[in-house]
Amino acid sequence: MEDIKVTIIDREGNSHELLGPTDMNMNIMELCKAYELPVLGECGGMAMCATCQCYLESDTALEEQSDAELDMLDQAFFVKSNSRLGCQIQLSDEINGIVLRLAPEA
Numbered sequence: 111m112e113d114i115k116v117t118i119i120d121r122e123g124n125s126h127e128l129l130g131p132t133d134m135n136m137n138i139m140e141l142c143k144a145y146e147l148p149v150l151g152e153c154g155g156m157a158m159c160a161t162c163q164c165y166l167e168s169d170t171a172l173e174e175q176s177d178a179e180l181d182m183l184d185q186a187f188f189v190k191s192n193s194r195l196g197c198q199i200q201l202s203d204e205i206n207g208i209v210l211r212l213a214p215e216a
Contacts (some may be wrong), residue, residue: 111210112131112203113130113132114129114130114131114133114201114202114203114205114206115127115128115129115130115206116128116130116138116141116201116205116208116209116210117168117208118145118147118164118210118211118212119167119209119211119212120155120176120203120212121124121208121215124194126145126147126152128141128145130201131184131201132201132202132203133151134201135148135168135199136177136200136201137155137197137201138162138197138198138201138210139151139155139195139196141201142162142196142212146152147212148212149162149212150162151196151197153197156180156211157178157179157181157182157197158178158182159182160182160183160185160195161197161205161215163186163193163194163196163212164193164196164210164212164213165190165193165194165211165213166193166194166208166210167209167210167211168207168208168209170184170205170207170208171201172194174199175194176198177190178198179194179195179198187214187216188214188216195206206207
């Protein structure tokens with residue numbers, strides 16, 4: 111099993127270093143929930159609620175956003191140019207060291 115490091119900055123500005131397995135098909139939203147960070151993920155990772163919205167704060171290259179992710183972000187609050195849905199970011203070796211900030215709750 112290979113773990114990667116993910117840094118999540120919560121809504122109070124506190125930084126959390128998480129270890130995430132790359133062999134379990136997990137995403138950022140699921141990892142945050144596993145560490146009991148305040149991410150709702152109400153839709154269960156289907157890109158239908160934006161309750162796992164976060165801001166990419168590192169120079170980590172991510173896969174292009176899907177139409178579903180872009181459509182959901184069009185309807186979400188507090189969207190910025192670096193907004194992503196945590197449920198759409200799969201844990202992989204390519205994102206090792208990623209830094210994300212949780213978006214404010216609507």
